[in-house]
Amino acid sequence: MSSEKALFISVSGMRGTGRSNVFKGLQRRLPELLPDKRIAFYPGPFANLEHPLIWAGKLRQEDPVTRLIRLWADLNEFNVGTLGPALKGNDIVITEGYGLNAVLFATACVDCDEADAEVARVHHDLVKSRILAKDISPPLYIITKADVPTVSRYLQGVTPGLDELRRQAFIKKEAKIIENYFRPGTGQTCVSLDARLTHEEMTDAALQFVIERASRNGAKEHVA
DSSP, X not given: OOTTTSEEEEEEESXXXXXXXXXXXXXXXXXXXXXXXXXXXXXXXXXXOOOGGGOOHHHHXXXXXXXXXXXXXXXXXXXXXXXXXXXXXXXXXXXXXXXXXHHHHHHTTOOOHHHHHHHHHHHHHHHHHHTGGGTOOOOEEEEEEOOHHHHHHHHHHHSTTSOHHHHHHXXXXXXXXXXXXXXXXXXXXXXXXXXXXXXXXXXXXXXXXXXXXXXXXXXXXXXX
């Protein structure tokens, strides 16, 4: 099986909107719904990143492109050692986070549109040279989203002593970065899930999306 025939999906989105719960829900339920498919699940290369709102001095002061390149070292190793072989040996590969997560982390707590734009340029250049050039297509993203009050309530538990305005600025910044990541011309595609739904409702919607895309992918493979 070639990497082009494998369905590659990544669950990502705003922090505090249930993206990990959706990934775990897919991991728990999808194999039973598609027993004839070889399905692999990976937490991705960025599973243990520290929340940006609790960064200490050095990490907070680090240049955002430096952060991006450091994350890309991990992403590249994941692509070469794990993802590439998985795409060749399975029908469906699902990760918790991928390239978008690197951009979200690199640009977090950065109040500069020019720096954000530079991170995006470097990232998309690396996508071309280290993903597309390796015959890996970008994933179809399942993106979890929510409004500012919903995410802020979650962040109060993560950063109880933080000023509310700073929390809101962080949330709005993540929403903006995600919107820009999927703008026309980037080659990135996604389906969004509303985090105001229950975890089970979000998982149900994600399952429906994956099953429908797997059906399309299987039809293409049969025609080929």
